[in-house]
Amino acid sequence: MARVTLEKLLERSVKNMGKVDSVVKESTLEMIKRAYDKGINVQISAGMRTYAEQDALYAKGRTAPGNIVTKARAGHSNHNFGLAVDYFLVSHDGNVGHWDITRDMNANDVADWLEVANIAKSLGFEWGGDWKSFVDYPHLQMVGGLSTAQLRAGKRPNLVSKVKNPIKVVTKPTHKKVSGPVADYQKWLNKNYSVDLDVDNIYGPLTNKAAIKAYQVEMNKQYGAHLKVDGIYGHDSRNTTLNVKRGARGNITRIIQGLLICKGYDVKGFDGIFGAGLEAAVKRFQKANGLYVDGIVGVNTFVALLK
Ligand SMILES: [Zn+2]
Structure with a gap:
């Protein structure tokens, strides 16, 4: 099995980080390259986050299902100012994300997660894993000594890059033929819900969001749920979630099959039919x-599937 290319990791990361500060961006790309050279595959899952996106994240574990993932309300996270990125590790072939901070893929007896953090720090990042009150292992930021209050008021740091030769990444829409079970799901989501996903056979935040949108569209269409189609599984979506079980047929079943496929389960066919194979997969999940x-997909199972 070939190792995922550095270009691929860079390209995906650029896409996921969005419009972050240019020094943050070039330092992040340099970090990915240095890690790659040490045998570690690392990718960025998030960067710039709007106030609305931050609010939705803050709701998690508070007014919305899931675990608490942030202590920051909108305007209180450095992601809101494009000064932070979050990273995660990626499998050898590039197809599976890992959030295991003890993983040691390059077998040098130092956890890869820590190695990446050290590279980041050498490039001028502050690492959330060093925080005492709210440890945030994936988080890296450069704020130049400014507080979030100052940033909210419009101040911006004067960041100086430590990168000598910034890496240029050209992101191009991929029309290459990528196949695989997740790719089939992505194609289906694109075709039926116009969500414009990159068909890369990788289950990431964008595919997750697209699946939630698809679900919201179906709930509105089939049950008149009047949900906002925003790709955020919030309070209203949760309240309208129905029990889906063996014998069900249709797009909601297909959305569930796709989510299980994304999580690596064999559902015995991506066909919108809730049969024995899907029921067994739901039970395993x-x-x-x-x-x-x-074997019934109700609110709790749905919440777990959408994590
Ligand atoms: Zn973060």
């Missing part, structure tokens, strides 16, 4: 996630 094992 429930068991693995500490949920009540009944």
